[in-house]
Amino acid sequence: MISTHAEEGAPLAGGGARLHGVVSLRERRAEYVLPRNGLITSDPGCPGCNQRDRCVGAGSSPEDLAQVDRIIGHRRRLERGEVLFRTRDPCEFLYAIRVGSLKSVQISEDGREQVIGFHMAGEIIGFDAIAAKAHTCNAVALEDSKVCAISLKRAGEGSAAAQLVQRNLSRAMSQEITREQRMIVLLSYSLALSRVASFLLSMSNNFEARGYSRSEFLLRMSRAEIGSFLGMTIETVSRSLSELAREGIIETDQRHLRILDMERLRKKTRRIAMI
Amino acid sequence: MISTHAEEGAPLAGGGARLHGVVSLRERRAEYVLPRNGLITSDPGCPGCNQRDRCVGAGSSPEDLAQVDRIIGHRRRLERGEVLFRTRDPCEFLYAIRVGSLKSVQISEDGREQVIGFHMAGEIIGFDAIAAKAHTCNAVALEDSKVCAISLKRAGEGSAAAQLVQRNLSRAMSQEITREQRMIVLLSYSLALSRVASFLLSMSNNFEARGYSRSEFLLRMSRAEIGSFLGMTIETVSRSLSELAREGIIETDQRHLRILDMERLRKKTRRIAMI
């Protein structure tokens, strides 16, 4: 049984890797106070966050972390499908994903959505707005999620904590650039099956990096969203997954995915076509 | 007659836009001192650079610009085909392109090149190395070029000039993220003709932003490099260009390109296929 409910567990704890999406009862926490706008007003903050070593306060002592916490403008809970920011929203905050996952989409003038990225807990989104002074894409929650708004104004004020945050933001932007470069390489693969295989491996790596199983997880996005991201129709996504399943490389049940043969999946990423 | 020689002119001066690649005699300058390794030892520096309003010293007074100049580790001249940095080179410098253009390529384990970006004067490259502590791609000059090495160590030292540089680098990274997001959108277009049209328009915008003609320019990269970048074979690149020329939208003569109908070229970017 796989729950679709997001949870703020501590997956990095030793032993076998937790399966993403599976919620054990003892990990449930009391809900934070939630006013109607989704703002979280009572919260353990950065010192109590399980993403603290991955986020803007990385590398600071517990005391410093309390200072880093002041850079956070507010924390917010998002329901599945809720929009965090939209194109042309002014650039005030970056958002650290604490729980859950989001997608970035660009809307073309004729109203079609194009997914340009999927983001998981521990990632920071909104960097595109720094230079443009406004967001250039929409961010939408793929599941119930929690985000921390990093105030760009406070991050630029020059305190020791702000400087630490700036260094971490710089590192995060560099990571984002590297991630997008990998995406550009992926999209240049000519064969649909290669792109789907690469996508699954990247998901697998993302889950593994967060302490979840790398071989079994729940895809939080629809086939249509995968297709939009990978530049193919949902039929081709479906056929590619079916083909991988037919060859015994993966097993799918709805959005639940199990990788049976990691090495053969990797081989599939090497496009056969093109020189 | 179009020269292929790079030149450090002042294209932003008023009147008609200069044609990129065309060199008028009076714009030629005395060559800088060039030791065998391509290092430039005598140079007007940031205050005399025509990219100063676009680069890391943007927004500073002429006096401050002399301080910014200290962040520069060295300046270097590259010949066409010369490699600026390679994958796994340690991360010491970012590079500001002063004259010319470069490509970023990733080399797959089987030795094939994949172009992941083209970069022009005024851009800064190497951001991928900040988080990874080493470069994750190779940078190769597409034409004779000049670059300024920005010392990451000196940029982090905390002086007023260094802080200005850091803000500008942050902006440049955000721009780079936005650029790559646009590339991801481009690559998701299913039709080859749409991708080629988008590529030409992006080139056109790049030249226009630098004061050159937006409708007539010299492509510094081969069809093979375009194909690698756009994820298609060189035959498909060639056929797409021929098709656009047949329709009277562009005119090509080798790498020299003239856009005859910007609006119809824009229409071609809207992919017909897919929902």
Add this chain to the structure above:
DNA sequence: CGCCGTCTTGAAGACTTTCAAACGAAGTGG
């Protein structure tokens, strides 16, 4: 002038999209 690398063009085959139909899960209303 002839060689070489780059580019263009043609034809056949491979792959993807499109259109259409069917399936299963989830939710609604009788």
Add this chain to the structure above:
DNA sequence: CCACTTCGTTTGAAAGTCTTCAAGACGGCG
């Protein structure tokens, strides 16, 4: 509780697009 709708997904067949293989054209250079 079951029919019924809806949505997301899967599968099939035909049409369209791209790649592959092959050959020819073009320009630069010795």
